[in-house]
Amino acid sequence: MSRIAVLITDMFEDVEYTRPAAAFREAGHELVHVGLSAGETVHGKKEQTPVTIDRAASDVTPEDFDALFIPGGYSPDKLRAHDEPVEFVRRFVESGRPVFAICHAPQLLINAQVLRGRKITGWKSVAQDIRNAGAEYIDREVVIDGNLVSSRQPEDIPAFVGASLDMLARTGGGKARPAAPQSR
């Protein structure tokens, strides 16, 4: 079982959170909602799905988790206006732990300046931003590059969830990190 940080704030794309979240939980993984302020309730942009933030981004480190999941919608653009979530994402990607990004989530990776030389997909409106950040944009339902799993849109969710669960299984609950039990 993995402990997955879900980086989220208001205006997320509801199904890009609810469906992967349900699948991750069903597979036995734990979700910890990381946002701007612990205790606040944020909402999706279409169905106003409520999500309570467990931990502030300023209060967590990648070492607290096995993987990072970033839903899309306008949540990533709102989060990247703040330094703490951007820094958390930068450190997470650099830690080598799995990162699952869908739709507008690459906006956070762009501001974290971790995309140079990577292969990634995302919502078509951010394709040019992705290329300008030095990454290769691939128009495919799911792209896997190292620790990074990405998808474009709600229609891609089954492939996105499948690839993410596969990566969690391969890394043994995110234990691909240096002190990984299977590498001892």
Next chain:
Amino acid sequence: MSRIAVLITDMFEDVEYTRPAAAFREAGHELVHVGLSAGETVHGKKEQTPVTIDRAASDVTPEDFDALFIPGGYSPDKLRAHDEPVEFVRRFVESGRPVFAICHAPQLLINAQVLRGRKITGWKSVAQDIRNAGAEYIDREVVIDGNLVSSRQPEDIPAFVGASLDMLARTGGGKARPAAPQSR
């Protein structure tokens, strides 16, 4: 009097449309709302301000107007998922006619690939995207570079409107274009 194209769709930042629009009209300028489909009504993201689209972006050319105004919010990101508004913006900037961009509006300029070497400001979340597009991001209430006037956020609207009206006055209703009466 100038004929100003307002490039807009759903989820625009209400005051970034309503206040400049009121000021432009008060100064005697005409607004033509350009969007994805003529006849549709789009709405702002906070106050649901309704705006009826006069012309589809696919149906207009820069030669139909004296200036272009792009309000912020999530409208620019929604528009840039379509080729026609992006192409309209590209041709508008290249025409040399005045372009007024606030908040997230630079997202359309990025996709139009017209920012290399330009000086511009915008909402802080898009600053990295602006730099990655080859422009210089300047954190100031209004930035004027050639035919491009830009501002960051609602608080900047008075400076944004002032600089935009000044440019319209200087260009004689956008008639700085090649066939300009004052250059005959």
